Amino acid sequence: MPARGCETTEPGNRRDLTCHDIEAPPGLAAGPILYARGADALEARLGVVAVTRNGAAAPVLHADGSDPVALRLRARLFGHCVWGADFALPAGPDAGYAIDGVRYLVRTDLTGDLAIGFVSCNGQENGDEERSHEDRDVMWRRLAADHRREPLALLLHGGDQLYADEAANAHPETRRWAALPLAEKPGVAWTPDMAEAVRGYFFRRYLALMRQPATAELCARTPSMMIWDDHDIFDGWGSHPPDLQESPVALGLFEAAREMFLLFQLGADPADLPATCRDRSGGNFSQDAAFPGFAVLLPDLRSERRPDRVMGEAGWQAFEAGLAAAPDGDRRIVVSSVPALGPRLSLVEALLDFYPGQQQYEDDLRDQWQSRGHRAEWKRFLSAMEGEMLRHGGPVTVVSGEIHLATRGEMRLPNGSRLHQLVASGITHPKPPAAMAIGLGLLSRLGHSPLKGRPIRLKRLPGQAMIYTADRNYLVLRRRAGEWSGAWELEESGRTPELGI
Ligand SMILES: [Fe+2]
DSSP: OBOTTOOEEOSTTOEEEOSSOBOOOTTEEEEEEEEEEEEOSSEEEEEEEEEEETTOOOOEEEETTSOOEEOEEEEEETTEEEEEEEEEEESSTTOEEEETTEEEEOOOOOSSSEEEEEEOOOSOSSOGGGSOHHHHTHHHHHHHHHHHHSOOSEEEEOSOSSOOGGGGGSSHHHHHHHHSOGGGGGGSOOOHHHHHHHHHHHHHHHHHHHHSHHHHHHHHHSOEEEOOOGGGTSTTTTSSOHHHHTSHHHHHHHHHHHHHIIIIISOOBTTBOOTTBSOTTSSOOOEEEEETTEEEEEOOSSTTOBTTBSOOHHHHHHHHHHHHHSOTTOEEEEEOSSOSSOOOHHHHHHHHTTSOSOHHHHHHHHTSTTSGGGHHHHHHHHHHHHHHHHHHOOOEEEEEOSSSSBEEEEEEOTTSOEEEEEEOOOSSSOOOOHHHHHHHHHHHTTOBOSSTTOOEEEEOOTTOSSSSBOSOEEEEEEEETTEEEEEEEETTTEEOOOEEO
């Protein structure tokens, strides 16, 4: 039922909820959450997920142009049922769907001018649950207000959709594992008890994040695409030494994170991945989807990550096939959880060789495309995107999070065009100390060219004095009359001027 103060319209016997201050349909514990699966001039393909308490009836989906259907049960978890369906809405004005009679309007005609939101880093490593939502969710509320003024066509989530690091506190044995020296970590067994405690932690966190009012408002109305980063599992996942990474407890934590990622970030039926996932085995969750005039690609940089590898062949094939699949000339928006263009961090890695015992920093640096251990793959990533731009004339824009700062970069191509990298982070993660922004800014002045003759330069956001802006933020991409731009919403200084991309 709508809460007091909502504007409600009633076309026919349906209720259109046009304000943010609403509750979910009465039978739901969380959701609905909407997922984008692609669109063309005729229809938008979508997925939806809703959670009820055990014993509640299956929620009923009534999509425009279709008969009502009951959502299908996907999982029973901790006294709850997770339900979902994939469906389509006709492209056109006032399109929408209803869950149990509560109707949501969705922007489905993506052929003309549009806006796309990008968010990342939705939490903090410790004590995220203890923060007051009043402060924590300032930027979510601002984004929801944007959506009320002009509905977003898509919402892209670029990693760290939750900070699950405290999953290791869920059971005494996982807590003991976390505190052990590296060499002793492989000796701790993973038990059904531990799995249950950790799965319960993940489920509770996802449920709480889905219920946060501004997120709930947006995610019911704006189709999302999400790709995970390390904190959706735990800090530095994939970049740790084998004694940690391959220990039974680490693998157990990954399995729990993966199960919940699939249900709540992909919005997937675990037995039948959405068509946006090219690797049907689920070994890598790289996704891509086509929309009128543009495509969105979300390479999965975590599932197959090791200290000497960013993606395995499954991930690379999915990413490269996705890039090639979009029609020539269409824009490719690539969501790379860690920035593809950044400062010369390999120099910092080399410096750390002189200061042994800095394992924590080495893991952080190993997470980056610029790490010495990933140089060949980094070049493969940049070459693939450059190839699309040079051979098929489709501009590529990379959007990333991860660093808890806002910045941008450009790689200049031989034909004079530019590969743009826009970094927006984080939506709720607190800003780091100013010294971090200054230090990275100094480092970025060195410049580098991982691909010969294609220099990378980091640049200030429009209207900002420094290369890195330390301020919570999100990004809005726009297409107007076929021209694309990006603008950052900064917590303290507001909206930047638009940057043509
Ligand atoms: Fe983050």
